[in-house]
Amino acid sequence: MTVLEIPANGTALRAPGRKDAWSILGADVSEANTAREALEMADLRGWDVRLMGNVTASEVTIHEDGVSATEVKMPDTRATVRTNPRTGATEYLSAVGRKYTPVQIEAYENVLDLARRESGAVFHKAGAYDGGKKFFISMSLPGTVRIGGVDEHNMHLTLFGSHDGSSSNSLHIGPTRLDCGNMQRIIIAGAKHKVSVPHTASALDKLVTLEDELAVLFDWEDAYVREAERMLNTPLTIGQFEKLVTSRDLWPVPTSPTPRTRKNYEERMNILRNLFENAATQESIRGTAWAGWNAIGEYLDHYAKVNSHSVRAARSLSDTGAVTKKKTAAHRHLLALAA
Known part of the structure; x- marks a missing residue:
């Protein structure tokens, strides 16, 4: 592989300027x-994360005589708060259960x-x-x-x-x-x-x-390399790739779609095809199951529609959310081809 540049500040080799x-x-x-x-x-x-009392929920009701508020105690719930290290202010974080220990x-x-x-x-x-x-x-x-x-x-x-x-x-x-x-x-x-x-x-x-x-x-690293090289040594055609990405646990073909749903589906498919067939980021692994898996990962981490880059980044870091589930599902399907 020809190294195009040395990674720095989150810049990737074949995607200059992209941040991870x-x-x-x-x-x-x-x-x-x-x-x-x-x-x-x-x-x-210096956050000093701590618990504060019982949480109370308020319900506001509008009626003929005006507006009234009813408070309901939630005895099984408490609030976590922190001290903001920059401002010193106490900030609410979340409601948690009685067994939660900061x-x-x-x-x-x-x-x-x-x-x-x-x-x-x-x-x-x-x-x-x-x-x-x-x-x-x-x-x-x-x-x-x-x-x-x-x-x-x-x-x-x-x-x-x-x-x-x-x-x-x-x-x-x-x-x-x-x-x-x-x-x-x-x-x-x-x-x-x-x-x-x-x-x-x-x-x-x-x-x-x-x-x-x-x-x-550290044993996981060996398992990761082993699984990745199995996919790298497995050929994958564009037809197989399209079948993979439209499987039930990835992005199935919509039934009776609205015009907007159809448009979103076609846009996603076009991006995924391009990432698999043409993207420079798959240049050294083109035509393999490993390229297919990385095309799906690249779409999820850098192209999938979200409200902000920070939301997408947080989603990519999580190992319990939809992104990791889709990557793991794709891995399972592709290993079946390598068997």
Whole structure:
């Protein structure tokens, strides 16, 4: 593969100027030597996330005599709040259940520093998004992963967390593809890609044992390379690709569509075909199942319609949402061809 440029600031090899999800949502913390420094650079320290009382819901009713408000107590629900590190103001984050226990981001500093020392990783990007409800701290692992010797990836070890009860905090391993900036989210059977810390009273005890669980994550890298090279060694025609993308768990052909639905379907198909057949980002892997999977990933990460780039980036980082489900479904279909 001819390297067109050296990636910097989120720029991909064959998609100049394109930012990956890390760069859209996070600050550059590559100069940090410790987790504390990385968190300070990204304004992730000093939040003092805490719980406040019972949540009360209000219902406003308009009637002949005017307007009245009724308050309903929600005894099984409390609110998480934080101190904004820039303004010092108390900010609402989310309503959570009675068992929810806040875990400060600083509690992970020792684990992050240990992972950095043991693996030789360097801090990469860190940031909060969705109004402070979610955050991440990413480290780049040393070396470059090359699928088939040509398709380059950077591997990251990342702490993902939330303060809204939507998910446990967890350490993930996963790659970013340099040619297109794709977040290579994929769930591989039998390969553990994350270790989690729940928001419960046992969270701090779990942190003590988390250090011993990190080693298993590095086995996921071998599984990822193995699965990717199986797809790279499997030919894929445009007809097979079109059948794949119109499967039930991706984008099935609409039945009795409205003109708008039909237009959106055709636009999406045209983009997907072009990404598979013509895009420079598939140049080194053209005509393979691996190109098909990456065309789908590139569409989801960089072309699918959303309200903002930050929403798309957040969606690409998640391993529980629709984007990862579609990438995993495509992987399953393509491996069936490779069998």
